[in-house]
Amino acid sequence: MSYETLAQHPVKIVTKTRKRRFAVNGYFFFILPGVAIVLGLTLFPAVYGIYISLTNLNLGYVGSSFVGFENYIRFFTAADLGLITRNTLSFVAACVILQACLGLAAAVLLEQRLPGHQLMRSIVILPWVLPSVVVGLVFAQIFGGSRLGIANYLLSLFGIGQMSWFSDPLLAMIILIGVCTWRGIPFTVIILLGGLQTLPRDVYEAAAIDGATAWQRFRYITVPLLRPIIMISIIMGTGGALNSLDIPLALTGGGPGNATELISIALYKQSFFQLDVSYGASIGTIMLIVNILLIMLYLAVLQPKRRNDDA
Amino acid sequence: MLRKMGFIAALMLSTAGAAHAVDLKVLVPATYSPSSGFVPGADIHKQLYDKFQAANPDIKIDYEVFDTGPAGLQKLLTAAASNTLPDAVIVDGQWIARLVQSDVLQSLDGLWPKDDQADFHPAVLAAETVDGKPYAIMFQTGMRGLLYRPSIMASVGLKEFPKSFDDFMTASKTLKEKGITAELVPAKANDEPATLHMLSVFWGLGGKLVDDQGAPVFFEGENGEHLAKVYQMYHDMAAAGAMSPNVTTMDETALRPFFYGGEAFSIGASSSGIKQMWSELPDLQNDLAVAPYPMPDGKQPVTVLGGYAYAIAAKDEDKKAAAWKFVQFMTSPENMTAVNETLGQLPVRKSIWNTSTFFSQNALMKSYKAIYDGEMQTRPAVPIYTAISTAISSQLAAVISGQVTPADAVAAAKEAVMREYDRQKSR
Numbered sequence: 152m153s154y155e156t157l158a159q160h161p162v163k164i165v166t167k168t169r170k171r172r173f174a175v176n177g178y179f180f181f182i183l184p185g186v187a188i189v190l191g192l193t194l195f196p197a198v199y200g201i202y203i204s205l206t207n208l209n210l211g212y213v214g215s216s217f218v219g220f221e222n223y224i225r226f227f228t229a230a231d232l233g234l235i236t237r238n239t240l241s242f243v244a245a246c247v248i249l250q251a252c253l254g255l256a257a258a259v260l261l262e263q264r265l266p267g268h269q270l271m272r273s274i275v276i277l278p279w280v281l282p283s284v285v286v287g288l289v290f291a292q293i294f295g296g297s298r299l300g301i302a303n304y305l306l307s308l309f310g311i312g313q314m315s316w317f318s319d320p321l322l323a324m325i326i327l328i329g330v331c332t333w334r335g336i337p338f339t340v341i342i343l344l345g346g347l348q349t350l351p352r353d354v355y356e357a358a359a360i361d362g363a364t365a366w367q368r369f370r371y372i373t374v375p376l377l378r379p380i381i382m383i384s385i386i387m388g389t390g391g392a393l394n395s396l397d398i399p400l401a402l403t404g405g406g407p408g409n410a411t412e413l414i415s416i417a418l419y420k421q422s423f424f425q426l427d428v429s430y431g432a433s434i435g436t437i438m439l440i441v442n443i444l445l446i447m448l449y450l451a452v453l454q455p456k457r458r459n460d461d462a
Numbered sequence: 463m464l465r466k467m468g469f470i471a472a473l474m475l476s477t478a479g480a481a482h483a484v485d486l487k488v489l490v491p492a493t494y495s496p497s498s499g500f501v502p503g504a505d506i507h508k509q510l511y512d513k514f515q516a517a518n519p520d521i522k523i524d525y526e527v528f529d530t531g532p533a534g535l536q537k538l539l540t541a542a543a544s545n546t547l548p549d550a551v552i553v554d555g556q557w558i559a560r561l562v563q564s565d566v567l568q569s570l571d572g573l574w575p576k577d578d579q580a581d582f583h584p585a586v587l588a589a590e591t592v593d594g595k596p597y598a599i600m601f602q603t604g605m606r607g608l609l610y611r612p613s614i615m616a617s618v619g620l621k622e623f624p625k626s627f628d629d630f631m632t633a634s635k636t637l638k639e640k641g642i643t644a645e646l647v648p649a650k651a652n653d654e655p656a657t658l659h660m661l662s663v664f665w666g667l668g669g670k671l672v673d674d675q676g677a678p679v680f681f682e683g684e685n686g687e688h689l690a691k692v693y694q695m696y697h698d699m700a701a702a703g704a705m706s707p708n709v710t711t712m713d714e715t716a717l718r719p720f721f722y723g724g725e726a727f728s729i730g731a732s733s734s735g736i737k738q739m740w741s742e743l744p745d746l747q748n749d750l751a752v753a754p755y756p757m758p759d760g761k762q763p764v765t766v767l768g769g770y771a772y773a774i775a776a777k778d779e780d781k782k783a784a785a786w787k788f789v790q791f792m793t794s795p796e797n798m799t800a801v802n803e804t805l806g807q808l809p810v811r812k813s814i815w816n817t818s819t820f821f822s823q824n825a826l827m828k829s830y831k832a833i834y835d836g837e838m839q840t841r842p843a844v845p846i847y848t849a850i851s852t853a854i855s856s857q858l859a860a861v862i863s864g865q866v867t868p869a870d871a872v873a874a875a876k877e878a879v880m881r882e883y884d885r886q887k888s889r
Contacts, residue, residue, distance in 0.1 A: 207889055210539050211845035213564055216889070225885070230877070296708035297719045317711035318863070407710040408651050408859030423532050424652055425848055 254339025287401025737806030
């Protein structure tokens with residue numbers, strides 16, 4: 152449009168600008184409640200939590216003051232830091248690896264469309280729909296040391312004596328990992344099954360014609376093509392295991408002693424048993440940073456896939 | 463027409479009355495409310511609330527339930543900070559000093575008549591008094607001891623529950639031969655009842671947790687020796703098969719299946735759970751007894767006194783007066799008897815022990831009365847107590863499994879507590 156033309160139609164242009172401005176303002180007005188809720192319920196608590204972590208707020212005392220990074224120094228020099236870190240790392244690593252391997256195996260099997268696969272899909276998802284606290288309490292009953300415990304009852308049928316399942320630190324950790332893995336597998340299966348269904352069939356057909364075995368098709372086609380999805384499920388599983396509190400708390404409570412204490416349980420105990428809110432907040436902030444790193448990793452993994460998809 | 467006018471007048475009067483009614487906000491644990499999961503408990507509180515409303519039409523009870531654990535204290539302190547405190551509240555006796563410190567509770571001085579106070583056990587009055595002023599009225603207490611079934615005791619040829627620790631260990635061998643574990647006491651880390659069971663024995667041996675200034679001394683000199691002795695007792699019981707090592711992951715409730723199934727001869731339990739146990743296994747109504755912890759060296763255990771209490775948080779004069787009416791009503795001998803009998807929780811009024819048929823006639827309650835009349839002690843109302851409790855119970859698993867010696871456990875508990883105490887002192 153030339154300047155002359157613009158000069159001939161000034162009113163029309165102004166009206167269009169106003170309309171556009173109104174439209175932008177209107178959209179902003181409509182998304183404002185959503186933005187306010189998100190900021191109020193996520194950003195504010197996170198920022199406030201960080202602020203609290205820099206104070207010595209303890210509900211056992213009146214008042215609080217700014218102490219800088221004292222709570223963080225305390226955490227990184229705590230005597231039980233080694234134990235908690237070791238427990239958390241082994242728990243997260245075991246859960247994530249087992250969930251990924253077993254979840255992938257289950258997803259590939261379900262994708263084979265064997266007879267009854269629809270029913271099996273529903274059954275596999277069942278652990279995911281159970282409330283996690285209920286899962287923890289039910290397994291606590293199953294592995295109860297009493298002869299009334301289901302596990303001990305089953306052992307007694309084979310003439311095996313009672314086991315003290317939760318009094319041995321290693322056994323308690325194995326049970327905890329097993330239960331959390333059992334609960335987490337359906338999530339991995341759902342993600343991987345969705346990924347498997349998007350893989351191109353013609354590649355498999357070509358490989359079959361070339362004489363590739365089932366294992367070779369899995370190893371050289373399925374796994375490479377599914378790698379971004381596997382990575383996403385691993386990253387999300389890592390976040391889930393790291394933040395997991397309900398099942399560990401209901402199942403072992405960190406016991407025997409502190410043998411299965413995870414960082415999430417430490418946070419809970421400090422904040423709600425010891426009432427040391429500021430120390431709990433500092434542990435929470437550390438977990439927040441780890442979670443942010445995981446999200447960045449997740450986005451990094453997702454980004455090349457998007458670029459590939461766009462291409 | 464006249465009837466219509468009368469109806470309208472009555473409606474207007476009731477509306478006017480309602481407009482002037484005091485809206486009394488009451489914060490209570492679910493167990494002590496019409497929302498209790500224990501149906502008889504819910505019923506008795508509903509009846510009492512209705513009775514109070516009928517007698518006080520100018521007061522409208524608006525109750526809300528809250529957690530009894532540390533989260534409950536957190537909720538009260540948060541409510542105080544946000545100026546949303548209730549008018550009347552049921553508090554854990556352990557919280558009273560802390561709540562007074564934060565100006566949450568109002569003094570009952572001048573409200574609570576001295577002659578009524580005289581009906582309470584002196585230790586109870588001491589537990590609810592801060593700087594010479596009463597701040598709450600306890601309405602129940604729970605005592606911990608060893609529950610056992612006399613029928614099982616008779617079946618294994620024991621005439622009475624062993625009184626000394628040596629006799630208990632001897633009896634445990636007989637029980638073990640018959641496939642019965644002699645004792646299960648909760649020993650879960652960070653579990654307050656696990657500490658409470660230990661404290662009875664520790665105090666009975668003469669141990670002290672803190673000094674007069676509130677500084678931790680449980681590891682010093684004789685105190686440290688007494689605590690090591692308690693750890694040693696737990697270890698010896700587990701090593702001899704008198705106690706299952708499973709206890710390191712169990713709270714009081716988790717012990718019950720072992721007791722119900724006859725696997726455990728005795729379990730560490732609170733009197734507050736008796737009615738629940740009777741309802742879960744009705745046979746226990748005529749087959750349940752309580753014994754103090756068997757002690758070494760001819761000592762007697764000291765009962766840990768704890769319980770819930772009604773208190774006033776309202777500062778407004780009208781609300782405070784209404785709250786006092788409610789507290790006075792709920793803690794009157796008649797109503798306290800009804801609640802104590804229904805819930806099976808031990809009374810703290812001397813008169814109830816004497817007048818209530820249940821508490822004065824029931825054999826089990828008579829046993830509790832004997833413990834009640836003995837020596838009682840409250841947990842120290844100092845902020846470091848929670849750290850002490852956690853540190854002490856956290857060592858149990860390692861001691862029981864033999865990974866740590868009792869002396870090392872005391873040292874480890876000291877290190878954990880003193881690090882926290884030094885940090886707290888520097889505030």
